[in-house]
Amino acid sequence: xxxxxxxxxxxxxxxxxxxxxxxxxxxxxxxxxxxxxxxxxxxxxxxxxxxxxxxxxxxxxxxxxxxxxxxxxxxxxxxxxxxxxxxxxxxxxxxxxxxxxxxxxxxxxxxxxxxxxxxxxxx
Numbered sequence: 001x002x003x004x005x006x007x008x009x010x011x012x013x014x015x016x017x018x019x020x021x022x023x024x025x026x027x028x029x030x031x032x033x034x035x036x037x038x039x040x041x042x043x044x045x046x047x048x049x050x051x052x053x054x055x056x057x058x059x060x061x062x063x064x065x066x067x068x069x070x071x072x073x074x075x076x077x078x079x080x081x082x083x084x085x086x087x088x089x090x091x092x093x094x095x096x097x098x099x100x101x102x103x104x105x106x107x108x109x110x111x112x113x114x115x116x117x118x119x120x121x122x123x
Contacts, residue, residue: 027091048117051075054082061086064098066123073104078117085120098123 011018049057054074055065063085065072089097101121103114112118 027093047079048076049074049079049082057082058085058099061089062097063089064096065102066098066100070104072099072102074099074102076103076117077120081118081120085122088122 008019051069051074054077058065058074065074069075085097085099089095099120100123101114103117105115110116114120
């Protein structure tokens with residue numbers, strides 16, 4: 001009891017608000033409305049975009065790509081992957097989002113990988 005009371009006195013001395021229990025309400029997420037990009041192909045996992053359409057979509061949503069092809073490529077990226085990145089950008093407030101790795105060669109192959117357009121590297 002002495003330890004609990006001592007902790008309470010210490011918290012009250014430091015900041016009385018620490019002793020108030022308040023509900024935490026996360027901010028609401030609003031999705032950006034943009035003109036849908038041109039879909040170039042459809043694969044078993046979904047619609048993919050061309051390099052230029054993917055970059056246009058990202059730029060219009062304030063997301064940058066660290067380099068031009070061949071260093072960082074987006075050709076064949078899944079539309080759902082880009083939608084998720086845009087949602088992330090919109091939900092984080094004023095944070096900066098940059099793609100540092102996309103569908104370029106050198107990433108692992110597989111159904112849910114970079115080369116299939118399902119993953120990107122972010123900074």
